[in-house]
Amino acid sequence: MFKILRKEILGPEMVLMELAAPNVAKTAEPGQFVVVRVYEKGERIPLTIADFDRTKGTVTIVFQKIGKTTHLLGTKNEGDALADVFGPLGNPTEIESFGKVVVVGGGIGIAPIYPISRKLKSKGNRVISIIGYRAKDYVFWEEKMRSVSDKLLISTNDGSYGEKGFVTDVLKRVLEEEKDIERVFTIGPAVMMKAVADMTRPYSIKTIASLNSLMVCGMGMCGACRVTVGGETKFTCSDGPDFDAHLVDFDELMKRLNIYKEEEKLSFEKWKEEVK
Amino acid sequence: MNVNKKLTPMKEQEPHERRNNFFEVPLGYTKEEAILEASRCLQCPTHPCIEGCPVHINIPAFIKAIKEEKFDLAIDIIHESNLLPAVTGRVCPQEEQCQAVCVMGKVGDPVGIGRLERFVADLDLEKRRKGEVTVPKKEKDNGIKVAIVGSGPAGLSCAADLSRMGYDVTIFEAFHVAGGVLVYGIPEFRLPKAIVEEEISMLSKMGVKFVFDFLVGRTRTIQGLFDDGFKAVFLGTGAGLPQFMHIPGENLGGIYSANEFLTRVNLMKAYKFPEFDTPIKRAKRVAVIGGGNVAMDAARTALRLGAEHVYLIYRRSREEMPARAEEIVHAEEEGIEFVLLSNPVRYIGDEKGFVKQVECIKMQLGEPDSSGRRRPIPIEGSEFTIDIDEAIVAIGTTPNPIIAKTTEGLKVGRHGEILVDENLQTSVKGVFAGGDIVTGAATVITAMGAGRLAAKSIDRFIKGEI
């Protein structure tokens, strides 16, 4: 069992949990994820490691409540335990001294982009961060992001905080203004990552996206997470989750994310009835 | 002598009934039936059956004990060489192993060795349920730590033997339960999961420690395990990497690897969705690609999830099917439709990205290939399509590369299988390997045999003999 040591509400439907998982914490690196199972009958869901503390033996997850499993997870409190926290999984994000880099995070994707930015910064890169939220209420980790960025740009869809618009609107300007951008990192909804890839492609700036395919095993033995990258089938969990965004077939990824729409709805409705 | 030439029949669930449930198909022998079957054994002095069993169970001796109604003795004899008889009695390809060489086979049906093994094992489990347990005898603890990676049949038998020798054994398993393919692959109706769990619980009683949610290669490297104080490591990580055909449309919704399909159903209990949270598509027309045991299991599982048509598409003819004869018959009885000498060339999807058709090409058999089976050759212009709403690809698995990728100096072969010497030691000192990770997809009992051999080798390694 894996105990919840700290719980924090980050915003509407957004929750942070610090979990006691010493085996995971010991070897975790930015860009890796865990597979969590909340209880005996639960499904296995992947969640990025948003932070870790090797001495305390903890990992931090940040999640958005969207369906049954994430809502159920959200009902758990400090002192409760989760059935499984499996990891760290996936390849760590490749981080070197690139020079000038841009990180683009959208919504819940801002949490996993934080440890990546931190490591980029510690390797001496000049980090320009672009983070986007739905609205002011949804803003979280602004200060954390600022502390690891040379420049922090914020947007909200409705303009209630920072610039009005999408992260791609901001990115467009940055690409026009800034020279010598060596690499772009992006994490967020698939549509957003696709838009980022489309935008950097004409500039030939290498762009790395962390994909969020559906998963079952998380270790390369089921193929649930397969994606097409450069015309080849890859497994997100074991070959990724980071891929060259210019080569990813995002349309296929988005279709595959919808495979269980009906079942997910059924499961969520049933749960809402039960907890009423 | 007047012995019955025919195998004592075993009751089974009727096909029309069982295709609607996940309960076990063969129901096991009663005491009377078991004694009757045991009396067919000739107790031959040459007993070729023992050689035929990969772990060399003293078959005539345990059968004699059954005949004399000494059931406790029978189980003790089996346990000396086989830790999981309730499992092997059900899933061993006996007709190719112990029973293939049984002398009775020359005059009639071979003795039902597997069925008898299952009978005594089930009786033993029943006693254990009543609390009448006898934990196997152990040497004195020696405090030497050994790590077992993977809790499939190979890892479990290696752990059991080392524990009996007095070692301090820890099994590291990636999933949240022990058993490997026994729990995530082989379906409930062939091998009830409760039985696997009961058999494995004996190991914890013997003092073997289990650590779940632990992926060696990621959670810890092999070097990391040595740093943590383990003196030797056994890799029993199986052949879990699913193969795809890499044909157009293979990533459409509704197309699964057999591993994913079976893992959802068996391990995550998706057949009980929405009581359990993991979903599975309940399709009406299913294509299963392949002709092995895994394909049969997937096809029969799809049927039980409510499919009206399950097409088993295989590129050779029925004679070449690698699945066990018994399973092919079971599948056929339940109404699986065999589409032989055919091979998929592409999948066609709808606008939402779900599969709706598979296009196949007819095949003919040419000259035998390196495997000795006749090679299938496509017949030009013979393409045809089948309407489907789900496909399950069961064309084989290879070893997962995670450990090889993260272990310096570990030598692997062409298909990613770990290379070992005659003692099952790998190219890295103190690291041993056995089971499917070495042989490629094989059988439960060969994996167990490898686990036992590795245990002996590890003991010798620790004592400085190799």
Ligand SMILES: Cc1cc2nc3c(=O)[nH]c(=O)nc-3n(C[C@H](O)[C@H](O)[C@H](O)COP(=O)(O)OP(=O)(O)OC[C@H]3O[C@@H](n4cnc5c(N)ncnc54)[C@H](O)[C@@H]3O)c2cc1C
């Ligand atoms: C490597 C990886 C890392 C991830 N990290 C995080 C994270 O740090 N924080 C976080 O909130 N979420 C993360 N996700 C997504 C998270 O796994 C899903 O939100 C979760 O599985 C949803 O489960 P549910 O039962 O609540 O919703 P469901 O009812 O299963 O899903 C509702 C809808 O959400 C979408 N969805 C379902 N599964 C996923 C998925 N795996 N990825 C994206 N969308 C999905 C689907 O379109 C679906 O229709 C990550 C996914 C991956 C693959």
Ligand SMILES: Cc1cc2nc3c(=O)[nH]c(=O)nc-3n(C[C@H](O)[C@H](O)[C@H](O)COP(=O)(O)OP(=O)(O)OC[C@H]3O[C@@H](n4cnc5c(N)ncnc54)[C@H](O)[C@@H]3O)c2cc1C
């Ligand atoms: C559907 C199906 C049906 C079958 N039917 C039969 C049958 O009827 N009869 C028969 O004899 N055989 C059958 N087989 C084959 C048989 O199950 C295998 O040969 C046998 O299980 C191999 O045992 P193993 O211990 O080598 O590996 P596995 O049983 O594959 O176990 C390996 C274990 O290691 C774990 N693991 C993998 N990598 C890591 C890692 N890096 N760190 C930690 N843990 C890890 C896995 O999660 C798994 O639990 C079948 C196989 C399948 C898939």
Ligand code: SF4
């Ligand atoms: S373990 Fe398998 S091969 Fe050996 S005797 Fe039992 S059924 Fe036969």
Ligand code: SF4
């Ligand atoms: S070969 Fe057959 S008949 Fe002879 S001892 Fe073995 S099981 Fe009995």
Ligand code: FES
């Ligand atoms: S989730 Fe199973 S292979 Fe990636």
